[in-house]
Amino acid sequence: MLEVANLTIRYGPFLAVDDLAMNVGAGEIVGIVGPNGAGKSSVVKAIGGLVAPKTGAITFDGQDLLAVPPYQRITRGLSIVPEGRGLFPRMSVEENLVIGADAIGDRARRDRNLDRCFELFPILKERRWQAVGTLSGGQQQMVAVSVGLMADPRLLILDEPSLGLAPIVIGEIGRALRRLREEGLTVALFEQNAKLTCSVADRIYILATGAVRYHDNAETLLQNPEILDHLM
Numbered sequence: 001m002l003e004v005a006n007l008t009i010r011y012g013p014f015l016a017v018d019d020l021a022m023n024v025g026a027g028e029i030v031g032i033v034g035p036n037g038a039g040k041s042s043v044v045k046a047i048g049g050l051v052a053p054k055t056g057a058i059t060f061d062g063q064d065l066l067a068v069p070p071y072q073r074i075t076r077g078l079s080i081v082p083e084g085r086g087l088f089p090r091m092s093v094e095e096n097l098v099i100g101a102d103a104i105g106d107r108a109r110r111d112r113n114l115d116r117c118f119e120l121f122p123i124l125k126e127r128r129w130q131a132v133g134t135l136s137g138g139q140q141q142m143v144a145v146s147v148g149l150m151a152d153p154r155l156l157i158l159d160e161p162s163l164g165l166a167p168i169v170i171g172e173i174g175r176a177l178r179r180l181r182e183e184g185l186t187v188a189l190f191e192q193n194a195k196l197t198c199s200v201a202d203r204i205y206i207l208a209t210g211a212v213r214y215h216d217n218a219e220t221l222l223q224n225p226e227i228l229d230h231l232m
Contacts, residue, residue: 001026001155001186002047005084007056009042009210016042018210020056024155029177029187031197031218034207040190041083044159044208048080049073060155074103079153083160085144089133093124093143096132100150109152117146120176138169155186162193174199198222 002024009017017039017139024030034040045051047058047215049070058065060078068076087096097117101110118125121142127135132143141161148156162170170193177200180187191197197204206214206227214227 001061002188003057003059004043004047004055007043007046007058008054009039009046010054014185015220016210017046019055020203020207020210020212021084022212024186026154026186027181028182028202029189029200030148030183031198031204032188032190032207033192033194033204035192037209038207039210041159044082044157045188046154047078047157048082059062063083072149074153078157079148080096080157080158081144081148081161083163085140087140087143087147089206090131092129093132093135094128096143097146097150100147101152103151106170108158110150111202113150113152120149121146121172122180122222134220136169138165138172141165141169141173142176145173149180153185154179155188157188157190159190160192161189162196186232 002058004020004022006018008108020039020043022032032040038084042051043185046053047065047146049068060076065073086101088222094114097114101113104110123139124142124146127139132140135143145158145161161173165173174196177189181200189197189201201218203215203217204221205212206221
């Protein structure tokens with residue numbers, strides 16, 4: 001579904017991503033794990049059209065994604081939940097979610113997606129008219145994930161969804177991701193949290209200094225002591 005090949009990203013003289021290659025197949029959860037500075041967010045921004053790669057190709061369903069304007073990528077079925085959430089704090093939970101559905105332009109479909117998000121995160125239904133800025137950090141992250149789902153994507157990209165959250169909330173995020181995989185949604189999970197990633201991902205790429213160092217399924221990676229140093 002998503003293919004990234006020979007991706008190189010520079011910010012002036014700084015090399016952020018170095019000849020990176022990865023792919024995400026339909027129906028998979030693929031984890032991309034690495035510490036701060038590994039290049040994860042730069043890859044996400046390139047997929048979303050916010051950063052122009054120096055070299056490389058990104059295709060989505062076989063089509064050149066780099067030729068598609070950023071604002072049109074969501075209509076192709078690509079939805080990104082950025083690091084930092086990107087929510088409107090003075091607006092209610094439901095208002096934020098409805099904005100997430102703007103690209104689909106179908107009220108009945110929007111209402112179905114709203115019900116789906118409230119089923120996935122029941123606390124949001126209880127707080128649906130509460131201002132997002134008054135929610136806990138974990139609840140705000142649930143809103144952010146739900147905003148990404150409201151566009152009815154075929155590929156959901158999550159950038160650091162567990163950042164700064166308590167373990168119990170991280171567990172809720174993991175439960176939601178497993179539920180989405182059961183529904184057949186394809187997910188690319190960019191994370192520092194190796195424990196969360198290993199608990200949900202079919203395959204994992206480990207990044208360091210902008211390049212892929214290892215790639216395999218979670219079970220195999222966790223049996224390799226050398227790799228554990230990168231994961232943990």
